[in-house]
Amino acid sequence: MSKKILITGSGGFVGKNLYSILKPDFEICGIDIVKNEFVDKVIDVSDRAALKNILDGFQPDVIVHLAALSNVEKCEMEKELADKCNVLPTKILAAWSAHHDKKIIYISSDYVYDGKKGGYDENDAVNPAQYYGETKVEGEKIVSALKNYIIFRPTVIYGWDPDGMNFFMQLYRNMKDGKAMRIMTDQISNPTFVLDLCRLIKKAIASDVVGKFVATGNEIFGRYDFAVKICDYFGWDKNLLVPVGTKSLGQIAKRPMNCSTINKLAVEKFDFNFNNLEHNLAIIRGQMV
Numbered sequence: 001m002s003k004k005i006l007i008t009g010s011g012g013f014v015g016k017n018l019y020s021i022l023k024p025d026f027e028i029c030g031i032d033i034v035k036n037e038f039v040d041k042v043i044d045v046s047d048r049a050a051l052k053n054i055l056d057g058f059q060p061d062v063i064v065h066l067a068a069l070s071n072v073e074k075c076e077m078e079k080e081l082a083d084k085c086n087v088l089p090t091k092i093l094a095a096w097s098a099h100h101d102k103k104i105i106y107i108s109s110d111y112v113y114d115g116k117k118g119g120y121d122e123n124d125a126v127n128p129a130q131y132y133g134e135t136k137v138e139g140e141k142i143v144s145a146l147k148n149y150i151i152f153r154p155t156v157i158y159g160w161d162p163d164g165m166n167f168f169m170q171l172y173r174n175m176k177d178g179k180a181m182r183i184m185t186d187q188i189s190n191p192t193f194v195l196d197l198c199r200l201i202k203k204a205i206a207s208d209v210v211g212k213f214v215a216t217g218n219e220i221f222g223r224y225d226f227a228v229k230i231c232d233y234f235g236w237d238k239n240l241l242v243p244v245g246t247k248s249l250g251q252i253a254k255r256p257m258n259c260s261t262i263n264k265l266a267v268e269k270f271d272f273n274f275n276n277l278e279h280n281l282a283i284i285r286g287q288m289v
Ligand SMILES: NC(=O)c1ccc[n+]([C@@H]2O[C@H](COP(=O)([O-])OP(=O)(O)OC[C@H]3O[C@@H](n4cnc5c(N)ncnc54)[C@H](OP(=O)(O)O)[C@@H]3O)[C@@H](O)[C@H]2O)c1
Pocket: 008, 009, 010, 011, 012, 013, 014, 015, 031, 032, 033, 034, 043, 044, 045, 046, 065, 066, 067, 068, 069, 070, 084, 085, 107, 108, 109, 110, 153, 154, 155, 156, 157, 158, 166
C-alpha cells in the first residue's frame, strides 16, 4: 500500500508540480479553492468542518501544506484575511496531525527573516518585515509544536507555468511581448527552482528527519542580475530590463533586502542536491516546447 499524501493548495504553482511528481508513487488527494486538473476536491481550507471532513475521510499519512495567501501586498492590507488563509488552516491541520500522529510538511518562506544581514540559516532569529512573514512565523510555531514535522523555507520560487505569475513567467511574457520590465537591483536572495523544491519534499516524505530547513538554491542573485542571467541564457533582449530600487515601486509591505540563505543543513540531512541555475534553465527550455 502506498502512502497517502494530502496536498493543500494543489492547484497552485508548487502544488501542480508536486502533484505530478508524487502521483506515480503515492495515493494523492489534492485540495484547493479553485478546480483544475491537480485538484481532487474543492474546498476553502479555512472551513474547519469541510477540512476535517476531508482529513477524516482520506486519512493521510503525510500532509503537505502549501495553501496560502501568498500575495504579500494583500496580506499587508487585509490582515484578517491573511490570518484566515495562512494561520487558521495550519491550526486545523496541526490539530488533526497531533491527534492522529501524522506528519506535516509546512512550506514557509525566507520572508521570516528581516533581510538586514543576509547569509541566513536555521540558527538565525526570525523577525519578519511584513505581515505575510508574520503569518509564516505563526504557522511555523504551530507546526513545530508537533512531534513529526518538517518546515521548508524557500524563496522566489521559479519555473515553467503557462498559467502562472512566478518571476520567471513574468519575465518570459514581458520579453516575448517586447515590453520593458522594471526589476529591483537591491533585493538579494537564492531563488528556488520549483522542481528542486518538489524533489526535496518527496525526499522529506520518505525521511524520518524532523525540523526546519532553508530550502533555497545554491546561487545568490540580486533580482536584476537574476533576470539578466535568464535573458542571456535564452537570448532575450536584456535592454528591456529596467533596473530600479525597491523604494521606487511604492509597495506597501516592506521587503527583506538581503535575504541570501545557506541551504547546507537541508543538503546534508536529506542527502539532497540543489541544481544550479543553468541546469534548471535547460529543464525549463525543454518544458517550453
Ligand atoms: N512562490 C514563491 O515564490 C514562494 C516563496 C516562498 C514561499 N512560498 C510559499 O509556498 C507555498 C506555495 O506557493 P505557490 O507559489 O504555489 O502559491 P500559489 O500559486 O498561490 O498556490 C497556493 C494555492 O493555495 C490556494 N489557496 C489559497 N487560499 C486557500 C484557501 N483558503 N483554501 C484553499 N486553497 C487556498 C490558492 O488559490 P488562489 O490562487 O485561488 O488563491 C493557490 O491555488 C505557499 O505557502 C507560499 O506562501 C512561495
